[in-house]
Amino acid sequence: MKRLLSFMFCFGILIFWSSCRNDFEFSPSQGQLEFAKDTIYLDTVFSNIGSSTYNLKVYNRSDEDIVIPTIQFENGTDSRYRMNVDGETGLEGAQEGKFFEDVELLANDSLYIFIETTIDINTLGALENQFLYTDRILFDAGNHQQDIDVVTLVKDAVFIYPSKDEITGTIETLSFDIDGDGVIDDTTTQGRFLTDEELTFTNEKPYVIYGYAAVNTGKTLTMEAGARVHFHADSGIIITDGASLHIDGALSSNPDLLENEVIIEGDRLEPLYEDIPGQWGTIWLYNGSTNNHINHATIKNATVGLLVEGNPNTTTDKLTITNSQIYNTSSFGILGRATSISAENVVLNNSGQSSFAGTYGGKYNFTHCTIANYWNSSFREYPALLLNDYIVDENNTVYVNDLTEANFNNCIIYGNDNPEFLLEQQGDVFQFKFSNSLLRFNNLNLSGNGIYDFEDSTFYANNVFNEDPDFEAPYDNKMRIGADSEAIGIGSSEFTVATDLLGNPRSGAIDAGAYIHTTFNE
Structure with a gap:
């Protein structure tokens, strides 16, 4: 009876409260x-x-x-x-x-x-x-x-994508010789080979790629000046055995518009995605690909900007890259594996691991390059520059390959961590040298002995350590150096490249890095 009275009382209050309101009178x-x-x-x-x-x-x-x-x-x-x-x-x-x-x-x-x-x-x-x-x-x-x-x-755009079986929903995957043994291997990588008509990317329309666009043996993919290439998630380019990649950008008159630069990025154009790393996969230069060159390109927001494998001992370098920028990569800017790379006037910045990693030996020559890492999106394990001569398989077996050359001349190697280069040697041949460069390395546990003996002229010559490069805005990938940079005048004319990344002539005292110094607009 008490429960009934309580219910009737509450019900009465509810009716009275509702009757005093006109919530439903719109x-x-x-x-x-x-x-x-x-x-x-x-x-x-x-x-x-x-x-x-x-x-x-x-x-x-x-x-x-x-x-x-x-x-x-x-x-x-x-x-x-x-x-x-x-x-x-x-x-x-x-x-x-x-x-x-x-x-x-x-x-x-x-x-x-x-x-x-x-x-x-x-x-x-x-x-x-x-x-x-x-x-x-x-x-x-x-x-x-x-x-x-x-x-x-x-x-409008040119869309490149693999075929899809309308009945099963299965998406086309790539088959090609992965390991260079002459046998075609099936893969689970979604994508297709480009036709002959698709092997030249012009500046008439942007290109939007789903899956991996592959270049077959004996073919060359050419990207002309002003081309714009956009990748969907988990997409990229694969240059297979005997194939080549030519990115032929040109110097732009407007450094903000980069009208002649080849720009390679994700397919989301909203400002929210402008600087988000890891939006697409990689440009993969497979073992056996040859005669690859890149000039005046901006590659951004990938997982790995360039993955370069094999051919370390060929007469010409596996990859020649000049006057280019790679940044906002969630893993590596350039990852080399037992390969050969020549780089001039290249800027690498903001990578989740290393901006440049030359792994499992090989041959690398970098001149007037800015290899920096101001990654602040998460913890990173590795410095801006990593060199080693080995790999470890799933059974913890170590395989060693000679590092025959690794020369860094008139460069800046810097970042927001310390040290910003790491040398890992397992084998007997580990040849490297840093010359006339601004380097960040201030680790008392390593410096002063072994391969970190900075007084050993075999490996180090005329470098400046741990001084301010005075970058314009490194967290925003603006890597020009200012009037207070300690990279000013430390370069050597023995290694100099005639003009910097923006086409400015290098004369007189030589600045290290990809840019000559300037006065920033306030």
Whole structure:
């Protein structure tokens, strides 16, 4: 009986409380909505690739609960946009995500509208390779109508992707000679070989690659000046045995636009993704690939920028890279394995492990390069520069290979850790030398003995240790050196390259690194 009385008492209070409120009495909107933005700019997207989700906050500043009779796109069901209003998708069928009725909004409250798009540029009648697509979100109609503009720049592109079996959903994988024994090996790597018609990347349209685009034996992939190459997640390029990669960028007149540079990055164009590491895989120069050269390229946001394997003893270097930048790699900027690399005017920065790693021996010659690491996204195990002459397999068996050359002349090797170079020797042949370079190494446990004896002219000559390079903004990959840099004038004319990365002539006293010093604009 007590429980019944208690229930009736509470029920009575509930009825009394409800009868004193008019929460469910909504008045029609009178055009008094306020908005956090007057225009929604969806960042540039590629044709047929979905955008990120953008949001608009809508406010009811009045003291009355209101109902918005309709929220819709001006282009109706033909709109290439879609929206979600506070978790609701709107009317079913063709109007889903396009049309909403009787949207309630409490007094002094707000709601979120989320907007996305996927646009096929070929349906827009675009005459150029890009098209500005616009629409409006309409709130109510007639005299009370309010609106917000929605704008997206859509770019056309050349899409390269593996085939997919429509019945099983199986995606094409690559088969090629991985180990150089003359036998074709099956892999689980999704991708396909480029056709002859696809072997030249021009600057007419961007290229968007899904999976790995492979270059077959005897073929050369050429990227012309101004080409733009974008990779989807877990994608990249593979240069197989007997194939070559030629990246032929050129000096740009505008260092901000880099109009003649070949730019290689992920396929998300939103500013949020501009500097996110690990968005795609790698450019993989397989054992047996030959005559690879890269000039005036920017490679960013990969897992490994360049993975270079094998051919350490050929008469010409496996890879020649000049006037290029590689940064924001989640693992390595350049990872060499028993290979040969020649580099001039190259900047490497911001890598989750090492910016340059020459592993399992090989031959490496770096001149006027800035090898830095200002990674701050997580703990990193390795310094900016790593050299070793061995590998360890899954059975903990150690295999040694000669490091026949590793010369770093007129370079800067620096970062936000200490030391910023590490030498790991297992075999008898471990030839290296640092000359006329600015180096960060201040480890009392290592320096002064063995391969870290900085007084031994066989390995070290005319270097400066642990002084400030005065980088412009290293955490933002701006690696020019300022007027207070200790790299100024420490280089040697014996090793000099005529111009720096920006085409400025080197004359008089020679600065170390990829850039001559400058005065930064405040």
